Amino acid sequence: MVNPGTFVDDAVDEIREQVGDAHAVIALSGGVDSSVAAALAYEAIGDQLTPVYVDTGLMRKGETDQIRETFSYMDSLRVVEAQDRFFDALAGVTDPEEKRHVIGEQFIREFEREAKESDAEYLVQGTIYPDRIESEGNIKSHHNVGGLPDAVDFEGIVEPVRNLYKDEVREVARALDLEEIVAERMPFPGPGLAVRVIGEVTPEKVEVARDATHVVEEELDEYDPWQAFAAVLGKATGVKGDNRVHGWVVSVRSVESRDGMTARAQELDWETLQRVQSRITGQNENVARVVYDVTHKPPATIEYE
Numbered sequence: 001m002v003n004p005g006t007f008v009d010d011a012v013d014e015i016r017e018q019v020g021d022a023h024a025v026i027a028l029s030g031g032v033d034s035s036v037a038a039a040l041a042y043e044a045i046g047d048q049l050t051p052v053y054v055d056t057g058l059m060r061k062g063e064t065d066q067i068r069e070t071f072s073y074m075d076s077l078r079v080v081e082a083q084d085r086f087f088d089a090l091a092g093v094t095d096p097e098e099k100r101h102v103i104g105e106q107f108i109r110e111f112e113r114e115a116k117e118s119d120a121e122y123l124v125q126g127t128i129y130p131d132r133i134e135s136e137g138n139i140k141s142h143h144n145v146g147g148l149p150d151a152v153d154f155e156g157i158v159e160p161v162r163n164l165y166k167d168e169v170r171e172v173a174r175a176l177d178l179e180e181i182v183a184e185r186m187p188f189p190g191p192g193l194a195v196r197v198i199g200e201v202t203p204e205k206v207e208v209a210r211d212a213t214h215v216v217e218e219e220l221d222e223y224d225p226w227q228a229f230a231a232v233l234g235k236a237t238g239v240k241g242d243n244r245v246h247g248w249v250v251s252v253r254s255v256e257s258r259d260g261m262t263a264r265a266q267e268l269d270w271e272t273l274q275r276v277q278s279r280i281t282g283q284n285e286n287v288a289r290v291v292y293d294v295t296h297k298p299p300a301t302i303e304y305e
């Protein structure tokens with residue numbers, strides 16, 4: 001990338017040329033990639049763009065409100081409340097790939113409905129360079145690549161950040177004055193907290209992962225991780241007050257990486273780890289223990305599923 005300002009000007013021109021007077025639609029995920037793609041497209045074509053945000057119920061704490069606020073300047077923004085439909089679709093599903101598949105399908109269904117209503121001829125996507133590489137290598141099914149509506153006949157796909165790495169996308173976000181929290185926010189997987197909960201995805205487990213991830217993001221900010229979060233592994237025995245309980249085991253993960261393709265587990269000091277542990281077990285009486293994941297990628301992946 002030459003420089004972020006020039007990139008913005010060129011991308012806006014390119015989108016305008018490609019879309020012309022037609023309508024376009026974009027799925028906002030809350031992440032920096034789709035946020036930047038949406039902001040570029042909105043700058044290029046204004047209200048000819050319909051940004052659609054689907055609240056899957058699998059988002060981080062406060063994320064939906066953040067989206068509403070950040071993109072409130074886009075009059076055409078649509079927020080779809082789909083939490084119950086996602087949890088219903090996921091009931092009983094435990095296989096990681098099947099989970100991704102179910103979420104992807106449900107997402108497409110929600111998005112398709114909005115796309116049809118908006119009469120969009122173009123689909124804007126926030127695909128970045130590493131997404132394309134991983135997708136070609138088929139390491140994991142990424143629901144934001146190549147998995148979007150078949151039933152809606154788009155005339156074309158617009159991918160303004162397709163050649164950028166994540167850190168470059170962040171630079172562009174700053175050049176666009178996208179709020180700090182969006183520009184700086186850690187990457188978050190398309191299937192959301194569902195891949196941070198092992199086994200069946202239930203509202204209770206997702207809530208534990210969400211609250212614990214919030215603590216981890218706050219406490220580990222000073223280590224400047226590429227990603228830091230918490231996952232729910234299963235259940236184990238603990239003691240709360242005078243009682244033995246069978247509570248959740250929460251794993252804390254914090255990694256350094258350039259592009260997510262490889263990663264190193266961060267070395268944290270004991271005091272920090274203990275503070276994280278005590279906040280997570282303190283805020284939720286159903287959490288019995290907290291562990292720290294010291295595994296690099298490879299051999300582990302960053303997410304748990």
Ligand code: XMP
Nearest residue numbers: 141142143187188189190191260301302303
């Ligand atoms: P893994 O877990 O494969 O993750 O080491 C590498 C990077 O990709 C993110 N990730 C995803 N992003 N859709 C996405 O948009 C997905 O299905 C998905 N799965 C993993 C992960 O958070 C990390 O940054």
